[in-house]
Amino acid sequence: MNCDMNDLKDSILQLKREKNAIIMGHYYQRGEIQDVADYVGDSLALAQQAAKTDADIIVMCGVHFMGETAKVLCPDKKVLVPDMNAGCSLADSCPSDRFGEFVKAHPGYTVISYVNTTAAVKSLTDVVVTSSNARQIVDSFPKDEKIIFGPDRNLGSYINAMTGRDMLLWDGACHVHEQFSVEKIAKLKSEHPEALVLAHPECKDAVLKMADVIGSTAALLKYAVAHPEKVYIVATESGILHEMRKRCPDTLFIPAPPADSTCACNECGYMRLNTLEKLYDCLKNESPEITVDPDIALRAVRPIRRMLEISARLGL
Numbered sequence: 001m002n003c004d005m006n007d008l009k010d011s012i013l014q015l016k017r018e019k020n021a022i023i024m025g026h027y028y029q030r031g032e033i034q035d036v037a038d039y040v041g042d043s044l045a046l047a048q049q050a051a052k053t054d055a056d057i058i059v060m061c062g063v064h065f066m067g068e069t070a071k072v073l074c075p076d077k078k079v080l081v082p083d084m085n086a087g088c089s090l091a092d093s094c095p096s097d098r099f100g101e102f103v104k105a106h107p108g109y110t111v112i113s114y115v116n117t118t119a120a121v122k123s124l125t126d127v128v129v130t131s132s133n134a135r136q137i138v139d140s141f142p143k144d145e146k147i148i149f150g151p152d153r154n155l156g157s158y159i160n161a162m163t164g165r166d167m168l169l170w171d172g173a174c175h176v177h178e179q180f181s182v183e184k185i186a187k188l189k190s191e192h193p194e195a196l197v198l199a200h201p202e203c204k205d206a207v208l209k210m211a212d213v214i215g216s217t218a219a220l221l222k223y224a225v226a227h228p229e230k231v232y233i234v235a236t237e238s239g240i241l242h243e244m245r246k247r248c249p250d251t252l253f254i255p256a257p258p259a260d261s262t263c264a265c266n267e268c269g270y271m272r273l274n275t276l277e278k279l280y281d282c283l284k285n286e287s288p289e290i291t292v293d294p295d296i297a298l299r300a301v302r303p304i305r306r307m308l309e310i311s312a313r314l315g316l
Helices: 005-018 031-036 043-052 064-073 096-104 134-139 153-163 182-191 217-226 240-247 276-285 294-314
Strands: 021-026 039-041 057-061 078-080 110-114 127-129 147-150 196-199 231-235 252-255
Touching: 005 021, 005 031, 005 276, 021 031, 021 043, 031 240, 031 276, 039 043, 043 057, 043 064, 043 294, 057 064, 057 276, 064 078, 064 294, 096 147, 110 134, 127 134, 127 294, 134 153, 134 294, 147 153, 182 231, 196 217, 217 240, 231 240, 240 252
Parallel strands: 021 039, 021 057, 057 078, 110 127, 110 147, 196 231, 231 252
Antiparallel strands: none
8 A cells, every 4th residue: 555654544544443443552563553553552451451342353463472362352353463473582482382291290380371472371371460460460379379480581580589489480581671781771871870770570680680660561651651750761672662752752761772783772573563554454454363273262261361350359
């Protein structure tokens, strides 16, 4: 489709109305996609919105596992993604067959899986968590509960440290949050001594030790909005800066850079696969469509709904 960006946005919105579709966008999406989305949020918020929408079509602008989560929660709805190749390095680090063997090798353990996993891994899980609710959900279990936590070792290690637990961790990680440079963050701190470091708990421990605030994407945004007079170095995927700058236009937000690049920010290549052009084609053609094996979906929906129930009970 050859037209300028405003025409493209108008065409997307028209298709959305005609098809009774809802567009959901993650905070890590391109800014122009966030601007046309009906709802922008982190993984927990997107799951909550998917569970209650009355739209006929859900267009999930994020990565593949987010589309799967929406489909599992809404099996009667058509769930589309702009680019089926938009995967997740963290989900890829936890193949369901290997994780299943790991779970079988540790009988008697409660299995807690991060939302950044495939539906097949969720089907092996007792309760799903996001970075927004992981600590609170872990704390809802007895202190002596034997827990397997997967797949993010950094988030699991952080929760262990915060709760005094000794969860058994799967050895997975997000390539974006693994790449932040302690040295480059320290250099930014020396250039901006007044700046606070905001860090996602998927970051390595060395980065978290430098952080003034640690939290989910939504929690970091909430903190910045509540304290707009500050200067921030942001150690999470740089897509969140779009919303931060919209909400706090007079605040200086500095993206924390990766170690192995000359780029000043750290982007997820998978998230960037989605574009306005692909979003338009996706809505027009109602493709690519997410499908999940019904047996896997039946098992996977239980831990997701358990997460939503616990989150609602805890006021999250």
